[in-house]
Amino acid sequence: MSLETVAEEIREEAEEQAEAIRQDAESEAEEIVSDAESEAEEIVSDAEAEVEREIDQLREQELSSAKLEAKHERMSARREALDDVRDRVESRIADLDADQRRELTESLLTNSLGEFAEDAQLAVHYAAGDEALIEELLEGRQNVAPAGEIDCLGGVVVESESSRVRVKNTFDSVLADVWEDELKQISDRLFDEQ
Incomplete structure (x- = not known):
């Protein structure tokens, strides 16, 4: 076997190994990319769900706050009306x-x-x-x-x-x-x- 043949065999073997390594690397890279895309989709989905929860929570807080404010305004209006009635009663008593x-x-x-x-x-x-x-x-x-x-x-x-x-x-x-x-x-x- 000549030196050239041995060198050719080594080169072919090295090329085959390089091709196998490249294919393994590409396959591993595709798997990493696929995992990263899945993880990114999951992160986006989780973030969207969290944003929806926060929006729902804010909406509920605003609604609750508006209801409380309306209740305070009704109570204040009632208090004013009752105070007015009491003032009128006192006035009528004073004018007996x-x-x-x-x-x-x-x-x-x-x-x-x-x-x-x-x-x-x-x-x-x-x-x-x-x-x-x-x-x-x-x-x-x-x-x-x-x-x-x-x-x-x-x-x-x-x-x-x-x-x-x-x-x-x-x-x-x-x-x-x-x-x-x-x-x-x-x-x-x-x-x-x-």
């Missing part, structure tokens, strides 16, 4: 005619005095402008005296001078009690929620 004012004040005074012993020394506070009415209602009572004005719509606050017991029977306090007891019904009636 003399006979109604006298009747209510006398009833509240009688109830207040009933809370004390008959011989207790009592002081009666009253609304501005009711001094003459209170003096008239207290006429003939030895142990009860007018004690001055207080800030209220009407009615009385009676105090015992000896025990410092105080009974508050003002138009304001009666209204506050009624308002608290009847607020749900008032609200239901105003806003048709029966």
Whole structure:
């Protein structure tokens, strides 16, 4: 065998090995590219799904926020309407005619005095402008005296001078009690929620 033949065989063998290595490398490269494409598709699919989840979450948050804001606005409007009703009621109480004012004040005074012993020394506070009415209602009572004005719509606050017991029977306090007891019904009636 000649040197040239051996060299030719080595070269052919080297070319065959190189071709086999190249084919293996191409096959491996195709597999790597295919795996990378699959992985990229999976990453894109996962990213799209995550974006959709985030969009859904943001949409839900915005909807929830809008509902909450609407609820706050409704509550604020209701509160304003109830405040307006209460203001109108207070205004009507303040504008009672003399006979109604006298009747209510006398009833509240009688109830207040009933809370004390008959011989207790009592002081009666009253609304501005009711001094003459209170003096008239207290006429003939030895142990009860007018004690001055207080800030209220009407009615009385009676105090015992000896025990410092105080009974508050003002138009304001009666209204506050009624308002608290009847607020749900008032609200239901105003806003048709029966």
